[in-house]
Amino acid sequence: MSRSHYSWTITLFSFASMSLLALEMHAEESSSDRSLWRVEFTNDAAENGRLIEGRILVEAQDGGILLEDRAGVLWNLTPDRLIRREQTDEDYSRMPAQELADQLRLQLGGTADIVNTDHYVIATSGSRLHAEWCGALLERLLKAFLAYWRSPELNLQPPDGPLPVVIYPDRASFVEAAVTEGGAAFAKANGYYSMKSNRISLFDVTTERPGNQRPMRSRADVQRFMVGNTSLVSTIAHEAVHQIAFNTGMHTRYADNPIWLTEGMAMFFEVPDLHSTSGWRTIGRVNSPRLQSFRESLTTERRIDSLSSLTADGTRFQEPKTVEAAYAEAWIFTHFLIHSHRREYLTYLKMCSEHAPMNWMTREESHREFEEAFNKLPDHFESQLLKYAGRLAAR
Secondary structure (H helix, E strand, O other): OOHHHHHHHHHHHHHHHHHOHHHHOOEEEEOOOOEEEEEEEEOOOOOOEEEEEEEEEEEEOOOOEEEEEOOOOEEEEOHHHEEEEEEEEEEOOOOOHHHHHHHHHHHOOOOOEEEEOOOEEEEEOOOHHHHHHHHHHHHHHHHHHHHHOOOOOOOOOOOOOOEEEEEEOOHHHHHHHHHHHHOOOHHHOOOEEOOOOOOEEEEOHHHHOOOOOOOOOOHHHHHHHHHOOHHHHHHHHHHHHHHHHHHOOOOOOOOOOOHHHHHHHHHHHOOOOOOOOOOOOOOOOOOHHHHHHHHHHHOOOOOOOHHHHHHHOOHHHOOOOOHHHHHHHHHHHHHHHHHHOHHHHHHHHHHHHOOOOOOOOOHHHHHHHHHHHHOOOHHHHHHHHHHHHHHHHHO
């Protein structure tokens, strides 16, 4: 995978943390109330009020709230922006597919084509064939993800509403939108998942073909193109796993999810399966680019306390000099734990899935949680991990 993919992910987590700073300082316990609220507030860029419906996830001591609207978008509303709020007699639910489709179509200028699958609403300004191909891939991946993690410990559930995907007509349009949403680093990626909007954003990669090639006339044409561009498929799978994990109960948006855990999970599934029609047979396959990056880091920059620093916080994922090695180590540590300590890993996943939004852990607390699940601190696995990497490389 290219370094640009790494740099985007850094921005995503940094952006989420910074935008929630005001609530972080005064957050109380999160709410499990499923009541539907109507909230009027002022936008940052306008004085006029805006009215939305959603559920309150967190209420701060100073009156600020974290609200999830019916499209799944999270709103961090400080007290000075709130005009009024009222509780309705209804329960919160995600908006139905048609309503979500109308909203996504507006985001793309009102003329987007809509592709509906069992669990996704895809709005595309590009080729419908490409969007249909993406929809089939996303459904396969979701089905395989839930099957792979089916266990009493986790009890993951299908998404409680359609998952949104936006596909721009070309890279230039994608870049323009990405810069607006998250800054220049977003624009360097081939796609991204936003925890705030709960959307995956992509562009029609078939427009990257040389101009002298014949137009794509079937899903088979798209398939042949994607088989020759597996790094693009890896990006779609990686971002899709983020969206799936945050919508099935594995992770909680705007909670203190260990970055090594969330990114390790996405990389565990990102090796493309381009030949199955119903599953995802490459789950847990050796991720050759990640393994190569890890082995290179052993001779250049790996620290003695590497696993300790990786699992303590997200610092190494935020530094350009260490980000590539951090991703590689997160992948191989995840691969090692799933295959060698699966029961303890499931316990750890369960513990992390119960993190409440807006509650942040210290480095010491993160290590204590890891130790509670694995009965050992991360450093204990250093020598085992290096031997494991050697065996993978010898395959």
